[in-house]
Amino acid sequence: MAHSDIPLYLKIYYQLREEIESGKYKAGELLPSEEELAVTFQASRTTIRNALQELEKDNLIFRKRGKGTVVREPKTAQNLNYISSFTETLRAKGMEVTTGTLTVELVPAPPKVAGALELERGELIYLVQRTRVAGGSPVAFITNYLLPRMVPELEKKKEGLRSKGLYQLLEEEYGLRLHRAVETIEAYMSGPLEADLLHIPERMPLFHTVRVVYLEDGTPFEVDISIIRADKYEYKVFLEGRPKENRRSLK
Amino acid sequence: MAHSDIPLYLKIYYQLREEIESGKYKAGELLPSEEELAVTFQASRTTIRNALQELEKDNLIFRKRGKGTVVREPKTAQNLNYISSFTETLRAKGMEVTTGTLTVELVPAPPKVAGALELERGELIYLVQRTRVAGGSPVAFITNYLLPRMVPELEKKKEGLRSKGLYQLLEEEYGLRLHRAVETIEAYMSGPLEADLLHIPERMPLFHTVRVVYLEDGTPFEVDISIIRADKYEYKVFLEGRPKENRRSLK
DNA sequence: AAGTGGTCTAGACCACGAA
DNA sequence: TCGTGGTCTAGACCACTTA
Numbered sequence: 110m111a112h113s114d115i116p117l118y119l120k121i122y123y124q125l126r127e128e129i130e131s132g133k134y135k136a137g138e139l140l141p142s143e144e145e146l147a148v149t150f151q152a153s154r155t156t157i158r159n160a161l162q163e164l165e166k167d168n169l170i171f172r173k174r175g176k177g178t179v180v181r182e183p184k185t186a187q188n189l190n191y192i193s194s195f196t197e198t199l200r201a202k203g204m205e206v207t208t209g210t211l212t213v214e215l216v217p218a219p220p221k222v223a224g225a226l227e228l229e230r231g232e233l234i235y236l237v238q239r240t241r242v243a244g245g246s247p248v249a250f251i252t253n254y255l256l257p258r259m260v261p262e263l264e265k266k267k268e269g270l271r272s273k274g275l276y277q278l279l280e281e282e283y284g285l286r287l288h289r290a291v292e293t294i295e296a297y298m299s300g301p302l303e304a305d306l307l308h309i310p311e312r313m314p315l316f317h318t319v320r321v322v323y324l325e326d327g328t329p330f331e332v333d334i335s336i337i338r339a340d341k342y343e344y345k346v347f348l349e350g351r352p353k354e355n356r357r358s359l360k
Numbered sequence: 361m362a363h364s365d366i367p368l369y370l371k372i373y374y375q376l377r378e379e380i381e382s383g384k385y386k387a388g389e390l391l392p393s394e395e396e397l398a399v400t401f402q403a404s405r406t407t408i409r410n411a412l413q414e415l416e417k418d419n420l421i422f423r424k425r426g427k428g429t430v431v432r433e434p435k436t437a438q439n440l441n442y443i444s445s446f447t448e449t450l451r452a453k454g455m456e457v458t459t460g461t462l463t464v465e466l467v468p469a470p471p472k473v474a475g476a477l478e479l480e481r482g483e484l485i486y487l488v489q490r491t492r493v494a495g496g497s498p499v500a501f502i503t504n505y506l507l508p509r510m511v512p513e514l515e516k517k518k519e520g521l522r523s524k525g526l527y528q529l530l531e532e533e534y535g536l537r538l539h540r541a542v543e544t545i546e547a548y549m550s551g552p553l554e555a556d557l558l559h560i561p562e563r564m565p566l567f568h569t570v571r572v573v574y575l576e577d578g579t580p581f582e583v584d585i586s587i588i589r590a591d592k593y594e595y596k597v598f599l600e601g602r603p604k605e606n607r608r609s610l611k
Numbered sequence: 612a613a614g615t616g617g618t619c620t621a622g623a624c625c626a627c628g629a630a
Numbered sequence: 631t632c633g634t635g636g637t638c639t640a641g642a643c644c645a646c647t648t649a
Contacts, residue, residue: 114626116637136578142615153639158616168540171576174616175647182578190441192599276602289419290599296547296565296590314547314565320599325422327387327433339547346597348443348541348571351527365645367618393634404620409635425635426628 118159121150125160129169129180139177140170189347192290192322194274195241195249195335199342208271209240209247213264215257222254225321226329235263239270240306248341250306252334259285259330285324292320296339303336314339369410372401376411380420380431390428391421440598443541443573445525446492446500446586450593459522460491460498464515466508473505476572477580486514490521491557498558499592503585510536510581536575543571547590554587565590 125140134140141149146157161178164170172178196206218226218234228234237253253275255263260283269278279285299313320333376391385391392400397408412429415421423429447457469477469485479485488504504526506514511534520529530536550564571584 118637139615144615153641155640156638159637161616172616173647174645175614177615177647179577182574190597190599191601191603193603197603280602287602288600292597292599294545294595294597296567298549298563298565312549312563314549316547323433326430344545344595344597346441346543346545346595348441348543350442350540351531351538352442352444369618390634395634404622406621407619410618412635423635424628425626426633428634 117152118156119163121146121152121157121160122163125164126167126169129164134180136180136182138180140180142177189349192276192287194276195251195337196274197276199241199243204243207242209242210238211240211267211270212236212238213267213270215264218254222332225332226254226256228256233257235260237263237270237275243341247307247338249335249337250303251336254332256330259283259324285330287322287330288325288327290320290322292318294318294344306336307338309338316342316344368401368403369407370414372397372403372408372411373414376415377418377420380415385431387431387433389431391431393428440600443527443538445527446502446588447525448527450492450494455494458493460493461489462491462518462521463487463489464518464521466515469505473583476583477505477507479507484508486511488514488521488526494592498589500586500588501554501557502587505583507581510534510575536581538573538581539576539578541571541573543569545569545595557587558589560589567593567595 128134140146140161143154143157143161146152147154150157161170161172165172168181170178170180193201199206214236215233216236217231218228220230222228222234223230223232226234235253235255235257237251237255239251240247241249241251257263260279266278266282269282273281276287279287295317297315297317299307299309299311299315301311303309303315304311304313316335316337316339318333318335318337320331320335321329322331322333324330379385391397391412394405394408394412397403397412398405401408412421412423416423419432421429421431444452450457465487466484467487468482469479471481473479473485474481474483477485486504486506486508488502488506490502491498492500492502508514511530517529517533520533524532527538530538546568548566548568550558550560550562550566552562554560554566555562555564567586567588567590569584569586569588571586572580573582573584575581
């Protein structure tokens with residue numbers, strides 16, 4: 110009698126999420142009190158609170174002491190900024206994305222990349238370069254540098270990169286968990302090189318992004334440099350709250 | 361003998377944070393086990409876990425079952441994306457920012473803005489337009505639309521906008537708490553209008569951003585439309601984790 | 612005054628990682 | 631096998647909101 114390994118509080122979380130999303134509890138309304146939920150789910154209040162905490166992380170609810178647990182307007186229950194590849198982002202919008210050119214090779218790390226990834230000068234690193242095609246025309250030229258010790262024999266997985274996003278492959282094939290990333294976005298105009306790579310005229314607006322990705326333990330792991338046609342793409346950034354004051358207790 | 365109203369778990373959180381930041385526990389090292397901390401702080405393990413959870417939210421630690429609680433590399437303990445004004449962002453980088461032109465007026469809401477702010481067509485709304493100047497030249501033209509019922513008599517605070525960022529004024533003068541925002545970033549080239557507003561040639565790369573800001577209860581409250589010289593500015597985006605799978609229990 | 616979420620305790624058993 | 635964090639219980643008192 111497989112009683113599933115999912116912790117109780119997560120099961121409760123899923124069910125409540127479903128009920129909120131299905132409209133059983135509407136925006137602005139109160140959820141049943143923690144005490145009531147504890148009875149209906151046959152769980153302790155602590156477990157209920159654990160489930161509610163997950164819903165709060167998802168921004169589906171917020172809580173008012175003395176009042177109750179309020180269902181949020183779905184409009185602001187947006188996702189945060191996740192580490193997604195260009196391909197994943199476009200596909201999530203329903204666009205079809207294919208790969209044009211694709212190369213995978215081991216090269217000495219360029220100085221800037223070596224700095225970001227904490228390497229010695231000239232250490233070998235995987236270089237992946239791809240053209241991404243959407244709607245029949247190239248829309249982005251993407252360069253990735255990856256630490257070889259984390260992705261051994263990457264060149265053998267080359268064909269996987271045609272269909273999957275890079276990050277999906279890193280997760281599925283190497284079990285890597287990406288934790289954080291910092292991305293810098295600039296805009297500039299195409300020159301002769303970009304015109305050639307993306308088959309566009311010169312003096313077209315382009316995004317130039319540099320992203321450094323870190324693993325759970327803080328190791329910098331990958332550098333992603335993308336050149337993207339600005340007339341075919343827009344960035345969405347989700348912002349949350351105001352900068353924290355550095356509160357200190359007065360004693 | 362004021363024994364302070366701060367909950368015990370927060371006091372423990374502050375102390376541990378201090379000890380991490382002061383270097384008592386170094387990156388990569390383990391914190392004492394929850395059991396040990398419970399003894400030294402004379403608190404239950406639940407309370408200790410509450411404190412550690414706060415540290416985890418701050419990205420100062422992460423936990424490994426069977427192993428212990430690990431102090432993170434400070435490098436990835438970066439801030440997330442907060443709702444900051446253009447001015448605040450530039451000032452945080454140490455740049456001096458002043459205001460060029462500045463207008464505040466009540467106008468009928470344009471259709472797109474009325475849609476984003478859930479207004480009736482033609483309802484009146486505050487329109488704030490400013491030129492931001494850095495290093496002697498205009499770098500951005502910023503347009504804000506704000507709900508009048510939330511910021512009564514905004515025109516009287518006009519001069520405050522010369523020195524402060526808009527969001528700082530909203531907090532300090534109106535006690536508004538900004539909760540979430542969604543920003544869309546595009547790049548395009550200057551035409552005659554932009555050339556005039558920012559004193560630049562045509563066909564220069566520009567950022568065009570549209571931001572909708574929501575309050576805690578989910579009310580859309582403000583629309584910010586900015587045009588920024590791309591040769592003077594870059595965006596930094598902090599990304600966190602991978603998109604959640606939509607796991608469902610199988611029973 | 613009654614009901615809500617916030618904090619806290621003292622225990623228990625489990626799953627995982629390392630020795 | 632042992633120590634770690636993860637889950638869970640049953641109870642308690644407090645702070646805040648609303649009536």
